[in-house]
Amino acid sequence: MALTSKRSKFFDNAKFILIFLVVFGHLISPLKEQDGILFTLYTFIFLFHMPAFILISGYFAKGYKKKGYLKKSVKKILVPYLIFQIIYSIYYYVIGQENRLNFDLLHPHWTLWFLLSLFFWNLLLYAFARMKWIGFAAAIIMGIVIGYVDNVGSFLSLSRTIVFFPYFLLGFLLNGNQLKRVIRSKFSLPAGMVIIMATWLFIGLGFPKDAVPWLLADTSYENMGGMEWTDGLIRALQYGLTLMVVFGFLALIPSTQYKLTKIGERTLYVYLLHGFIIKSLQAIVPDESLPFISGNYLLLILLSFIICLILGSYFIKKYTRPLVELKV
Numbered sequence: 059m060a061l062t063s064k065r066s067k068f069f070d071n072a073k074f075i076l077i078f079l080v081v082f083g084h085l086i087s088p089l090k091e092q093d094g095i096l097f098t099l100y101t102f103i104f105l106f107h108m109p110a111f112i113l114i115s116g117y118f119a120k121g122y123k124k125k126g127y128l129k130k131s132v133k134k135i136l137v138p139y140l141i142f143q144i145i146y147s148i149y150y151y152v153i154g155q156e157n158r159l160n161f162d163l164l165h166p167h168w169t170l171w172f173l174l175s176l177f178f179w180n181l182l183l184y185a186f187a188r189m190k191w192i193g194f195a196a197a198i199i200m201g202i203v204i205g206y207v208d209n210v211g212s213f214l215s216l217s218r219t220i221v222f223f224p225y226f227l228l229g230f231l232l233n234g235n236q237l238k239r240v241i242r243s244k245f246s247l248p249a250g251m252v253i254i255m256a257t258w259l260f261i262g263l264g265f266p267k268d269a270v271p272w273l274l275a276d277t278s279y280e281n282m283g284g285m286e287w288t289d290g291l292i293r294a295l296q297y298g299l300t301l302m303v304v305f306g307f308l309a310l311i312p313s314t315q316y317k318l319t320k321i322g323e324r325t326l327y328v329y330l331l332h333g334f335i336i337k338s339l340q341a342i343v344p345d346e347s348l349p350f351i352s353g354n355y356l357l358l359i360l361l362s363f364i365i366c367l368i369l370g371s372y373f374i375k376k377y378t379r380p381l382v383e384l385k386v
Contacts, residue, residue, distance in 0.1 A: 067313050067314065067315050067319055068311055068312070068313040069114055069117075069118075069322065070319045070320070070321075070322025070323055071311050071312055071313070071314075071316065071318075071319055071322060072110070072114065072307075072308060072311045072322070073111070073114065073322035073323075073325045074318050074319065074321045074322040074325070074366070074370075075311070076107050076110055076111050076114075076325070077321070077322075077325040077328045077329060077366060077370070078362060078363065078366050079103045079107040080107060080108075080111075080169075080328075080329060080332070081328065081332050081336075081362045081365050081366055082099075082103065082358065082359065082362035083099075083100055083103040083104060083107065084169070084332065084333070084336050085336055085339075085358055085361065085362050085365075086099060086100055086352075086358055087100065088340060088348075089348060089351065089352035089358075092348060092349060092352045093352045093353060095355070096352055096355075096358075097267065098258070098261050098262040098265070100270075101261050101265050101270060101273065102257065102258055102261050104270070104273040104274065105257070105261070105273055105299070105300055105303060106300055106303040106304050106307060108172070108222065109222065109225040109300050109301070109304050110225075110304045110307055110308070111172075112179075112222050112225040112226045112229070113225045113226065113228055113229035113304060114229060115176060115179070115226060115229065116179070116225065116226035116227060116228065116229025116230040116231075117229040117230065117232060117237070118229075119179075119180060119183060119226070119229075119230050120230060122180060122183045122184070122187065122230075127180075128180075128181075131177055131180045131181075132177075133384055134383065134384075135173055135176050135177040135180070136173075136174075136177045137384060138173060138330070138381070138382055138383070138384070139166070139170055139173035139174050139177065140163060141381055142167075142170055142173075142330055142381070143161075143162075143163055143166065143167060143170055144161055144163075145381075146167040146168070146170065146333070147159065147160060147161050147162070147167065149334060149337070150167070150337075153337065153338065153341045154341070155337070155341070164213055164214055165212050165213060165214075166212065166215050168333055168337075169329060169330070169332075169333055170330075171212070171215040171218050171276070172329070173330075174214065174215045174219075175215045175218050175219040175222065176226075178214075178215075178219045179219065179222075179223055179226040179227075182223060182226075182227075183227070183230060186223075186227055187227075187230060187231075190231060191231065193227060194224060194227050194228060194231060197223050197224040197227050198224050198294070198297060200220050200223070201220055201221045201222075201223065201224055201293065201297070202290040202293050202294055203290070204216075204217060204220040204221060204278075205217075205221070205278055205279040205285075205289055205290065205293055206278070206279060206285065206289070206290070207278055208278050208280050208281075208285075209278070210277070210278050211276065211277050211278070211281070212276055212277075215276075217275060217276050217277060217278070218274075218275050218276055221275035221293075222275060224297065225300075225301075225304075228301070237308075240305055240308075240309075241305060241308045241309045241311075242309075246309040247309055247310065249306065249309065250305070250306040250307065250308075250309030250310045251306075251310065252306075253302055253303060253305075253306030254303070254306050254307065254310070257299070257302075257303050257306075268283060271283075272292070272293075272296060320370075321366060321367070321370030321371075324369075324370045324371075324374075324375055325370070326382060326383075327369055327370060327374055327375055327378060327382055328365070328366055328369040328370050330382060331369045331374070331378065332365050332366075332369055335365055335369075336365075
């Protein structure tokens with residue numbers, strides 16, 4: 059998979075589907091406890107959608123040694139994080155989710171952890187990239203060990219930064235030919251379909267409801283129900299299962315240009331802005347309506363799709379670009 063426009067279409071298609079899953083997953087999050095199908099969808103989505111996003115981000119971080127790359131990361135990632143952290147602080151206060159106006163820049167609001175972690179992942183490349191696959195093994199060990207630290211959590215998105223870093227580093231280490239051999243071989247498509255269906259079946263039949271925090275990776279083993287020495291083995295198995303599902307998912311992605319492919323270039327806009335819509339809906343919709351909404355799967359899918367279409371449009375990009383990309 060050389061650096062061609064075809065590759066760009068492949069990744070943009072993947073990113074569009076992933077950002078739809080992000081929006082849909084966040085939309086059904088408060089409803090998942092009321093419906094078994096939604097719970098299965100939620101856990102299935104959260105098993106792989108962010109690891110896949112992170113792997114793709116790492117794949118496009120190969121220019122980290124170029125002059126000005128770190129400065130660009132500050133401008134494109136860290137500064138937008140600070141801007142939206144302040145905006146979300148005001149927004150949460152206005153809608154009544156926070157009792158007082160508090161500008162805490164060290165504990166990311168909701169989805170903003172990704173921006174802060176993305177900045178740190180780019181920094182970590184300077185230490186891990188030169189070690190290559192030994193560095194990848196070290197990153198896996200770090201992701202396992204960090205769970206044994208009791209007070210690790212949302213501060214500077216430390217837990218998620220370390221737990222999810224192996225996916226970012228793997229994306230960086232993979233070159234186009236290696237990725238193509240994995241997702242475009244003769245058996246990749248049927249294997250991907252089998253992986254996705256088998257994982258769906260496994261989650262639907264046997265995924266424990268109290269294990270959802272393992273997918274979020276935002277706290278220690280102790281805070282996820284009591285620490286056992288075997289928890290590290292569980293996280294190691296989780297890494298293996300997640301990577302298998304990620305590559306199964308990528309094997310199903312076409313490289314054809316569609317009308318929706320363009321939105322794959324604007325996923326950051328959807329990611330940063332969809333929270334305002336979803337949180338507003340959660341504040342407006344009465345609790346009595348939740349059972350009806352949770353059972354209306356088509357409505358939830360259409361609403362998620364419409365949110366992606368609107369926030370991924372050129373119109374939204376044109377007028378929010380100064381905040382998202384610091385460009386006028």
